[in-house]
Structure formats: structure tokens, C-alpha cells
Amino acid sequence: MASPAGPEIERLIQLLARLPGLGPRSARRAALQLVKRRETLLAPLAEAMQQVSERVRVCSVCGNVDTSDPCAICRDETRDPSLLVVVADVSDLWALERAGAVRARYHVLGGVISALDGVRPDDLNLATLHQRAADPAVREVLLALNATVDGQTTAHYITAILADLPVRVTRLAHGVPIGGELDYLDDGTLAAAIRQRGAF
Amino acid sequence: MASPAGPEIERLIQLLARLPGLGPRSARRAALQLVKRRETLLAPLAEAMQQVSERVRVCSVCGNVDTSDPCAICRDETRDPSLLVVVADVSDLWALERAGAVRARYHVLGGVISALDGVRPDDLNLATLHQRAADPAVREVLLALNATVDGQTTAHYITAILADLPVRVTRLAHGVPIGGELDYLDDGTLAAAIRQRGAF
Numbered sequence: 001m002a003s004p005a006g007p008e009i010e011r012l013i014q015l016l017a018r019l020p021g022l023g024p025r026s027a028r029r030a031a032l033q034l035v036k037r038r039e040t041l042l043a044p045l046a047e048a049m050q051q052v053s054e055r056v057r058v059c060s061v062c063g064n065v066d067t068s069d070p071c072a073i074c075r076d077e078t079r080d081p082s083l084l085v086v087v088a089d090v091s092d093l094w095a096l097e098r099a100g101a102v103r104a105r106y107h108v109l110g111g112v113i114s115a116l117d118g119v120r121p122d123d124l125n126l127a128t129l130h131q132r133a134a135d136p137a138v139r140e141v142l143l144a145l146n147a148t149v150d151g152q153t154t155a156h157y158i159t160a161i162l163a164d165l166p167v168r169v170t171r172l173a174h175g176v177p178i179g180g181e182l183d184y185l186d187d188g189t190l191a192a193a194i195r196q197r198g199a200f
Numbered sequence: 201m202a203s204p205a206g207p208e209i210e211r212l213i214q215l216l217a218r219l220p221g222l223g224p225r226s227a228r229r230a231a232l233q234l235v236k237r238r239e240t241l242l243a244p245l246a247e248a249m250q251q252v253s254e255r256v257r258v259c260s261v262c263g264n265v266d267t268s269d270p271c272a273i274c275r276d277e278t279r280d281p282s283l284l285v286v287v288a289d290v291s292d293l294w295a296l297e298r299a300g301a302v303r304a305r306y307h308v309l310g311g312v313i314s315a316l317d318g319v320r321p322d323d324l325n326l327a328t329l330h331q332r333a334a335d336p337a338v339r340e341v342l343l344a345l346n347a348t349v350d351g352q353t354t355a356h357y358i359t360a361i362l363a364d365l366p367v368r369v370t371r372l373a374h375g376v377p378i379g380g381e382l383d384y385l386d387d388g389t390l391a392a393a394i395r396q397r398g399a400f
Contacts, residue, residue: 006256006266006267006268006272008248008251008252008255008256008267009252009256009265011248011251012245012248012249012252015241015244015245015248016245018241019222019230019233019234019241020226020229020230020233021221021222021226021229021230022219022221022222022230026220026221028291028294029220029221029291030219030220030221030222031252032265032290032291032294033219033220034219034249034252035252035256035265035290036265036290038253038256041215041218041219042249042252042253043253044215045212045215045216045249046246046249046250046253048208048211048212048215049212049234049242049245049246049249050246050250051208051211052208052209052212052231052234052235052242053238053242053243053246055208056206056208056209056235056238065209065232065235065236066206067206067208068206072206090232090235090236091228091229091232094228094232
């Protein structure tokens, strides 16, 4: 689909279409919106991208992204040093931080072991995880991984790696999501929720 | 939702969320994708936006967007000078060009008359339309406007404006879309398709 608006806009459309959530058609709509609102949207967005591109670094300690290295979370002295939360991806770290669910430090694996996608343990940020978990201050490693086959495979693998260390390895609870309707839940979740039932 | 990744990324997320097709959640995913693929996606996208921001202009003749003014379509001597296609928006112009439906020149109104949205005729690019339609070379003005109430109101208004000129004012045909199923079509479309039926 050639655009009648020149190669610059066409290139912008192609790059926008590579963002998750935007297809070729919505990228075209987005590009047009950007062109129309050149002063209020396009110029600020170009500048914001430039700034992020120049300043954002991957934290050498935990794998988070931030403008400083180590990141703000790793430098935050008020966080519980005894707990290390292992996540697959920065987006999971962000989700946990948004929820304010835990005030600890993180370790971002950069993915999960996956036979299908050809991701082997060597591809993940696992070597430094063992080092960090060996810190005497760390007493618990919480595996906050997706409840998928790949996530659980990775969790088992990490449990084996950390077996020689005096840390407690934990995982997230399974059960009914808040606001969830039993009727729509899968059998595995219902079985887990029954098995791990608690006092009312 | 504060991001644990600093104000630069937060600003990028907020700006991305203003693109059509991206909400706050998908903007966050897109920003993360950009940060992860800094070299291959973020930097090229920032540069493409910068280029578009600097080079793209609105065509002073037809209202299209292009890197030149007049735009490539207005300068294209091979196009039929006797037909002027009136569209509401640049996206409609792009759609017609993609379809290769017509090799003529366009006139972009920049919207349609809408009582609900407070768009009055003065807000549209109508003054120059009369001038352009008065060109002796122009023999037909095709109103390629949406088949909505606002689109048709605008079409009627334009017909009245151009009544003093010796041009033929036409509109797009109504009927069954190619690939469309009768069962799912509204009564108005079906009635129009019957009314304007042709020989097989």
C-alpha cells in the first residue's frame, strides 16, 4: 500500500506498525494523527523518544530499565534487602510496582526458558541471579513468573540452581482472581483455589 | 500509575497513549518495546518523526499532506483536470489513492459540518473549493464523503454553494459492499442497492 504522502511518512508508518498493538492500518491512522498535530504531538513525541534513546540504560544489577545504573529500585535503601523477586520481564516488574504489591528488589531474567521459542537457560540473566541470591542478606527468592508451562519450567530450573544456597524459594499463590467469576475460570485454577483454601 | 522507570519513560508513555489505537496499557507495552529495541526501533522512529516534523507541509492547494507544497498529486500533470474529488479528511484521500480508484485531483475539507461537534461551514476549507471549482477546466465535482448524516449534510451544503457554477456535482454510489453479505446489511443500504440496481 503506497502512501500518496511521500517516503518520510511511509517510513514513519512502517516503523509505527512494528509497535505492539498497532497493525499496518492503525499505524497509518496514527501517522496521520501525528502529521495533523505536528506541534502538540509529533514534535514532543520525537523529543521524548530522543531523550529516552539517549538516557535510558539497562540496570547492570537487576536488569530493569532506568536513566541511572544501578536503577532507582536497586539504590532504594528503604526496600527489604532480604527478599529478591524474580520476574521474566521488565513489564512484570512494572506491573508489580504499579500494584505496590511488594517493597523489595527485583531480578529480571529477560525471558523464560522455552523449547518452542528456542530460549535456553544460557540466554537468561541466571548467572548473576545465583550471585545475588548468595548475598547473606537475601533470605527469600520469590519466583514471580507467569503461571504458564514455560514460566513454571523456568521456576523449576531456578529452584534447582539455587538448591545449594540457604535461601527460601517461594512462588506466587494460585487462586481465583479478585473480581473473577467461578463460572469463567478454568479447571486448573479452580482446583488450585480449592486445594489452597483458607479460613474465612 | 507511576512508572518505576523515571520521568522520561513516563512522558513517552503519556504521549504514546494519545495516538489513536493505543490506550494507557498498550502505550506502556509499546514504550517498553521501544526501550528494549533502542537501536533497531526507538532511534529510527525518533529520527523518522523528526524528519516528518521538519519536512511535511499541508498543501496550500488541496489540503493534502506532503513534503512539497503544492503536493505531488496537485503537481501531477497526468491526472484528469476535469474532475475534482472532495473528501472530508486526508485519510479518505489516502484510502482512495490506495484503492487506485480515481486519477484526479482532490480537495480536502478538513472535516464535515456537524451540529453535535460544533463544526460550522466556516471551519472547513470551503472558500477555496468554490474558487477551484470555478476553474473552467473543472467539469465535475465528486463529493466522496461518508454516508453519514454529517457527511450528507455537508454534501447538500456544498451542492448549494456550487449551484452558481457550470459544474456537475456527483456523489459516490450506494449499495452492497464487495464481499458483503445481505443478511448483515442495514435496511437503508439494501433499499439503495435495490433502487439503483443495474443490468447483470
